[in-house]
Amino acid sequence: MAIAVAADCLSFATTAAGRSSATATTDRLGYSASSTIPVAATSSSHAPPTRAPSARQQRSQRRLTSDMISFRTVEIPVTATDDLSTTVVPAGGRRHSNPNRFRSAYKIEAAAAPSPPATSAGTPGAYATASLLGGGATVTNPRSIAFPGHSRSRSGGSFGRLPSTGGTGGGLERKFSSTSNTSSMAGALRDQLSIAAPANGGILDATAKPATVWSIFVQTVMRHTDAIALSGHGHNEPEVKYTWVEYYEHVHTVAKVLAHLQFASGEGAVICAKSSPELYFLNLAVLSVGGVVSHIRPSWTTDELVDHIFVNTNARILIIDELHDNFVEALRRAKTQFRAIIVLRQDPMDLIIALDNPMTVINMEDLYTLANNVNEVAIDLLNDRAATQACCLMSFGYDEHGHVRGISLSHDNVMFTASSVASSFGPLSSVDRMVGYIPLYHVAAQILEIYMPMVSALSVICAPSYNTPVVKVITRKKPTIFFATPDTWARFSVQVYKAKSDVNSILYRWAKTRATNNSKKLLFGQDSHRSLGYMIAKKLVLNNIKKRIGLESCHACYSVLAPLDFELEKLFKTIDIPIYQVFGCAETTGFAAINYPHAWEFGSSGRALKGTIITCDEVTQEVLLCGRNVFSGYVQNGQTAPSMPRDRWFRFRQRGFLTPNGFLKINDPQDFVVLSTGDWIPVKPYEEALEATEPELDRAVLVGEGRSFLSVLLFMKVNPLTSARASSKTGSSNSAALSEDALHIGKMIRSPATTVAEAIKCQAWAVHFDKVLEALPEKCGLSGFHIRKWILMADAFTVESGEIDPDTGEVKRKVVDGKYQSLLDSLYT
Numbered sequence: 001m002a003i004a005v006a007a008d009c010l011s012f013a014t015t016a017a018g019r020s021s022a023t024a025t026t027d028r029l030g031y032s033a034s035s036t037i038p039v040a041a042t043s044s045s046h047a048p049p050t051r052a053p054s055a056r057q058q059r060s061q062r063r064l065t066s067d068m069i070s071f072r073t074v075e076i077p078v079t080a081t082d083d084l085s086t087t088v089v090p091a092g093g094r095r096h097s098n099p100n101r102f103r104s105a106y107k108i109e110a111a112a113a114p115s116p117p118a119t120s121a122g123t124p125g126a127y128a129t130a131s132l133l134g135g136g137a138t139v140t141n142p143r144s145i146a147f148p149g150h151s152r153s154r155s156g157g158s159f160g161r162l163p164s165t166g167g168t169g170g171g172l173e174r175k176f177s178s179t180s181n182t183s184s185m186a187g188a189l190r191d192q193l194s195i196a197a198p199a200n201g202g203i204l205d206a207t208a209k210p211a212t213v214w215s216i217f218v219q220t221v222m223r224h225t226d227a228i229a230l231s232g233h234g235h236n237e238p239e240v241k242y243t244w245v246e247y248y249e250h251v252h253t254v255a256k257v258l259a260h261l262q263f264a265s266g267e268g269a270v271i272c273a274k275s276s277p278e279l280y281f282l283n284l285a286v287l288s289v290g291g292v293v294s295h296i297r298p299s300w301t302t303d304e305l306v307d308h309i310f311v312n313t314n315a316r317i318l319i320i321d322e323l324h325d326n327f328v329e330a331l332r333r334a335k336t337q338f339r340a341i342i343v344l345r346q347d348p349m350d351l352i353i354a355l356d357n358p359m360t361v362i363n364m365e366d367l368y369t370l371a372n373n374v375n376e377v378a379i380d381l382l383n384d385r386a387a388t389q390a391c392c393l394m395s396f397g398y399d400e401h402g403h404v405r406g407i408s409l410s411h412d413n414v415m416f417t418a419s420s421v422a423s424s425f426g427p428l429s430s431v432d433r434m435v436g437y438i439p440l441y442h443v444a445a446q447i448l449e450i451y452m453p454m455v456s457a458l459s460v461i462c463a464p465s466y467n468t469p470v471v472k473v474i475t476r477k478k479p480t481i482f483f484a485t486p487d488t489w490a491r492f493s494v495q496v497y498k499a500k501s502d503v504n505s506i507l508y509r510w511a512k513t514r515a516t517n518n519s520k521k522l523l524f525g526q527d528s529h530r531s532l533g534y535m536i537a538k539k540l541v542l543n544n545i546k547k548r549i550g551l552e553s554c555h556a557c558y559s560v561l562a563p564l565d566f567e568l569e570k571l572f573k574t575i576d577i578p579i580y581q582v583f584g585c586a587e588t589t590g591f592a593a594i595n596y597p598h599a600w601e602f603g604s605s606g607r608a609l610k611g612t613i614i615t616c617d618e619v620t621q622e623v624l625l626c627g628r629n630v631f632s633g634y635v636q637n638g639q640t641a642p643s644m645p646r647d648r649w650f651r652f653r654q655r656g657f658l659t660p661n662g663f664l665k666i667n668d669p670q671d672f673v674v675l676s677t678g679d680w681i682p683v684k685p686y687e688e689a690l691e692a693t694e695p696e697l698d699r700a701v702l703v704g705e706g707r708s709f710l711s712v713l714l715f716m717k718v719n720p721l722t723s724a725r726a727s728s729k730t731g732s733s734n735s736a737a738l739s740e741d742a743l744h745i746g747k748m749i750r751s752p753a754t755t756v757a758e759a760i761k762c763q764a765w766a767v768h769f770d771k772v773l774e775a776l777p778e779k780c781g782l783s784g785f786h787i788r789k790w791i792l793m794a795d796a797f798t799v800e801s802g803e804i805d806p807d808t809g810e811v812k813r814k815v816v817d818g819k820y821q822s823l824l825d826s827l828y829t
Contacts, residue, residue, distance in 0.1 A: 204419065275436040302329040406634065523600060557577055581604070587630065717741055803816055
């Protein structure tokens with residue numbers, strides 16, 4: 001018996017009695033049909049009226065015809081229990097029983113903060129106890145959801161291409177028109193909006209009690225219906241703006257397709273894509289049905305993707321901007337069956353041909369077309385059972401030994417942090433706007449660009465970073481609040497110097513003094529009065545400079561992900577742009593300490609995030625954190641880390657101290673180097689690999705804290721007797737003779753050098769160390785981060801010279817950065 005399938009997308013056939021199977025063929029658009037995806041079946045009596053093909057459909061048909069390429073046929077087993085004609089009806093007899101009503105968050109009793117541990121603990125860290133992949137409701141018999149018994153929507157074109165209306169009424173009715181006798185999702189939303197609070201509600205407080213991401217999002221939609229939530233460019237399209245209710249509509253549409261694809265609660269979506277409205281829709285749609293989102297960087301190797309990321313996230317959906325060889329190979333070797341691969345910035349046919357594998361590959365246009373032919377899904381029914389402590393976000397990085405690990409964050413982690421950050425940065429409202437451009441594989445970027453706007457209703461401008469410099473986007477869009485990494489602030493400084501050169505030098509020196517003094521007045525809110533001199537300087541000089549770099553409308557600017565260089569901080573303060581530093585890591589949901597207007601201290605990481613506690617171990621000087629922003633646990637090899645120690649404090653492997661005013665200062669980073677791009681790089685894999693494989697080296701010290709790339713300081717082995725004799729005579733060991741191991745390698749590379757001083761000047765050693773660094777990535781096993789430069793040091797690090805800790809024997813990296821700053825600067829200029 002043959003069954004016709006909606007939208008001419010797929011076709012099914014059933015074999016003779018006694019053996020049931022289904023055959024999936026290639027759709028008219030040329031995309032391979034997945035063997036696990038049911039589609040909405042309609043009879044001829046329910047077919048939509050015949051109409052001329054749209055321009056988009058004509059373009060799609062021109063893209064591929066049947067005589068251009070052939071596809072294999074895939075056999076899909078169908079069990080006798082699968083009913084292709086029934087529809088799941090929620091309890092109560094109604095298909096949608098007010099599906100958009102806000103479900104109140106679970107009430108919990110706030111526990112008293114634990115006392116800081118009296119002595120140092122030997123454990124590497126403490127973790128908040130939570131269920132990682134638990135919570136949420138699985139879709140019962142999703143095949144039956146995909147085959148409704150009533151007629152489909154009459155919407156003609158692609159949902160994603162309908163023009164923005166800026167309101168709720170007509171747009172909702174046009175996009176969600178249906179002949180079904182049951183109430184539609186849009187109708188339920190309109191009922192709620194009629195009694196919703198006006199769009200002036202300010203920041204939602206998610207710190208009082210735990211809440212899921214979806215519940216906060218629905219509240220914001222109801223409070224700020226017509227305010228602009230997102231704006232950005234689609235692929236090869238002009239800028240489009242979306243109100244909060246339109247944001248909701250798109251998320252709901254994508255969620256329908258995910259449910260249709262049998263994407264269930266607890267399953268993961270791995271995302272490698274840049275900021276765009278479509279990415280926001282997909283991100284929230286995954287969470288709305290109880291899934292786990294994991295944004296990753298594109299440089300992960302195939303082995304890391306297959307053996308760690310796909311396994312630990314239970315990945316079933318892959319969302320990518322464009323084709324990368326490592327992803328293609330990872331999909332071929334994947335141990336789990338992906339339900340779909342969604343391509344945002346590239347023709348899906350390229351990926352289908354490259355895979356040569358029967359996988360479902362679609363773009364957003366196809367996704368919206370498919371959404372018109374599937375049944376409505378009550379998202380709240382899927383999301384109701386989602387526990388606030390269930391994992392919703394997973395970030396991946398390396399531990400201190402270079403092993404890949406996942407960091408699990410719960411709904412409560414995310415929304416508590418977003419709400420606390422918004423209240424600290426505030427007051428924020430729907431009239432504020434920010435530019436979203438920071439790579440979303442950083443947890444802090446996700447909090448700032450996706451989740452903080454949910455509680456504050458500010459508008460996010462998705463910067464088309466794939467083809468437009470950020471500085472140009474900022475100058476054009478004029479954000480009211482701006483976040484940037486030190487690397488981006490360094491690029492902005494170039495524009496500042498250009499703008500300064502056009503101002504009279506005497507006038508500029510006078511204006512920068514007024515700006516600096518005004519910034520000091522605002523410390524702790526001591527004096528909000530602005531002097532006449534400052535107002536004149538602002539009018540004549542400062543505003544013009546800020547206008548040149550697009551920040552004249554900003555009421556606050558922040559440096560995130562990495563420590564900001566002091567000189568950059570001073571520079572921007574002289575043009576009346578104080579930059580407030582924040583501190584955090586993935587384990588603290590991106591934020592742990594914050595500087596902000598009226599509460600900042602120069603050179604510090606800030607005070608503890610609102611509702612959290614920071615202290616320092618008196619023995620080890622390690623930073624200790626406690627609060628609802630602390631992550632749920634590490635995930636490695638599909639297993640979670642053991643439950644947290646009794647003291648309930650997360651032990652952060654950075655040494656620091658608290659100032660008398662309660663501001664945190666990191667004085668000795670350990671285990672990791674934090675680049676100006678916000679990437680955390682473990683030092684041991686690089687240093688141990690160099691020392692183990694290069695017999696001529698006595699020590700290797702990785703550097704690059706707060707800088708744009710990694711470098712290394714190399715120390716050659718020397719003869720201990722000649723080294724001591726040389727040091728006693730000259731106070732330096734650079735004239736010490738090389739050791740036997742070093743001389744042996746020197747002969748192999750044909751170097752005549754016999755002392756450290758000669759090796760420093762020897763071209764043969766320079767070529768040798770270049771080759772060593774080129775081969776290093778294969779030895780240390782870390783992907784994406786290469787050591788680009790090296791320096792052969794003349795003198796060894798010792799306890800007496802201050803670079804070595806006398807208690808632990810470890811390198812004092814902060815001391816090294818300060819003592820050899822001019823030498824390190826020469827590597828980065």
